[in-house]
Amino acid sequence: MTEKTYRVAVAGASGYAGGEILRLLLAHPQVEIGALTANASAGDRLAVHQPHLWPLADRILEPTTAETLAGHDVVFLALPHGHSHQVAAELGPDVVVIDCGADHRLTDPAAWAKFYGGDHPGSWPYGMPELPGGRARLEGVKRVAVPGCYPTAASLALAPALAAGLVEADVVVVAASGTSGAGKSLKTNLLASEVIGSASAYGVGGVHRHTPEMIQNLTAAAGTPVSVSFTPVLVPMSRGILSTCSAVIKPGVTESEIRQAYETAYGAEPFVHLLPEGQWPTTGAVTGANTLLLQLAVDTDAHRLVVVAAVDNLTKGTGGAAVQCLNLALGLPETTGLSTVGVAP
Numbered sequence: 118m119t120e121k122t123y124r125v126a127v128a129g130a131s132g133y134a135g136g137e138i139l140r141l142l143l144a145h146p147q148v149e150i151g152a153l154t155a156n157a158s159a160g161d162r163l164a165v166h167q168p169h170l171w172p173l174a175d176r177i178l179e180p181t182t183a184e185t186l187a188g189h190d191v192v193f194l195a196l197p198h199g200h201s202h203q204v205a206a207e208l209g210p211d212v213v214v215i216d217c218g219a220d221h222r223l224t225d226p227a228a229w230a231k232f233y234g235g236d237h238p239g240s241w242p243y244g245m246p247e248l249p250g251g252r253a254r255l256e257g258v259k260r261v262a263v264p265g266c267y268p269t270a271a272s273l274a275l276a277p278a279l280a281a282g283l284v285e286a287d288v289v290v291v292a293a294s295g296t297s298g299a300g301k302s303l304k305t306n307l308l309a310s311e312v313i314g315s316a317s318a319y320g321v322g323g324v325h326r327h328t329p330e331m332i333q334n335l336t337a338a339a340g341t342p343v344s345v346s347f348t349p350v351l352v353p354m355s356r357g358i359l360s361t362c363s364a365v366i367k368p369g370v371t372e373s374e375i376r377q378a379y380e381t382a383y384g385a386e387p388f389v390h391l392l393p394e395g396q397w398p399t400t401g402a403v404t405g406a407n408t409l410l411l412q413l414a415v416d417t418d419a420h421r422l423v424v425v426a427a428v429d430n431l432t433k434g435t436g437g438a439a440v441q442c443l444n445l446a447l448g449l450p451e452t453t454g455l456s457t458v459g460v461a462p
């Protein structure tokens with residue numbers, strides 16, 4: 118029997134997230150790539166913006182309109198946040214819409230207003246299958262909110278310990294990110310002369326917009342309100358996030374209990390792995406792979422659990438998660454078209 122092919126459009130195809138989605142879709146056996154859209158780049162050959170996507174080099178970017186996105190089974194939205202809800206509103210209810218932006222991730226309108234401003238666009242099923250109950254929430258859905266890159270690393274790093282009640286509900290996350298996390302648009306702190314040879318903290322003091330998303334995920338996992346102190350750090354690499362997450366261990370809890378909780382949570386997961394003891398995650402090991410690698414240690418003097426997570430912000434941190442959610446939404450095997458093989462060195 119011939120397998121069904123789904124016609125897929127990508128809005129924001131000239132950007133980093135759109136480019137990564139296309140790189141992965143080119144290896145997906147049940148996808149036909151339809152319209153590729155952008156804003157100011159409309160009219161350009163795709164190769165001008167995505168020279169690595171050779172099979173699509175001569176495709177012409179179209180404007181992002183209801184007309185260009187019509188006639189597809191699936192539409193990926195890889196647009197700056199604040200734009201996708203308007204575009205999604207014009208797509209029919211039978212179209213599977215996978216939004217890589219932040220518009221539909223938060224369930225709390227007050228958190229949206231505080232960190233993004235304006236009216237809350239509403240929330241969609243959240244695209245992190247590995248969270249408790251996460252997979253069931255995505256099967257067969259028509260709308261998916263793909264998580265932010267920093268929340269992917271922090272949430273998967275801490276959810277098992279919080280869900281098992283092994284640590285206090287007050288966590289610290291410090292995460293180093295490569296520059297592609299900021300997208301392609303020009304920003305002065307992303308000038309090569311500012312970034313090369315320098316690491317810098319930003320969004321310090323609870324103001325980064327990914328903080329409420331981490332709180333949302335970890336509170337749901339813990340079943341009790343969790344407070345999160347998050348500090349992002351920009352480092353001179355193009356891809357990758359290395360997130361160091363810690364929490365105070367509850368009295369009497371042992372390292373083997375904690376390790377068991379992570380093995381139970383992720384032992385059967387195709388894309389999230391607790392490394393063998395003594396081996397620590399690196400961003401290089403996950404570059405281009407839809408994989409999140411974890412390791413943990415117990416700091417007995419400080420009474421803290423420390424978990425380190427590595428993820429490629431563009432793969433498991435966005436584009437790979439988006440394709441994983443597509444598979445769940447369409448009822449395909451979750452790993453279809455997704456590789457856990459990285460690029461090294």
Ligand SMILES: NC(=O)C1=CN([C@@H]2O[C@H](COP(=O)(O)OP(=O)(O)OC[C@H]3O[C@@H](n4cnc5c(N)ncnc54)[C@H](OP(=O)(O)O)[C@@H]3O)[C@@H](O)[C@H]2O)C=CC1
Nearest residue numbers: 129131132133134155156157158195196198218298300301
């Ligand atoms: N980069 C990352 O690691 C991650 C990104 N995301 C999310 O993915 C989305 C895209 O991010 P990213 O690819 O990094 O950003 P980029 O700046 O690299 O790309 C943005 C894309 O959106 C298009 N665009 C810009 N403005 C409009 C508009 N008004 N109408 C239609 N299209 C428009 C751009 O087209 P043009 O070339 O014409 O300007 C471009 O294709 C964002 O919401 C981001 O938060 C999520 C997780 C991680």
Ligand SMILES: CC(=O)N[C@@H](CCC(=O)OP(=O)(O)O)C(=O)O
Nearest residue numbers: 218219265266294295296298299
């Ligand atoms: C290094 C860097 O600048 N990273 C971005 C990550 C944001 C992102 O990509 O996530 P959203 O999908 O929520 O916008 C930042 O801190 O804003």
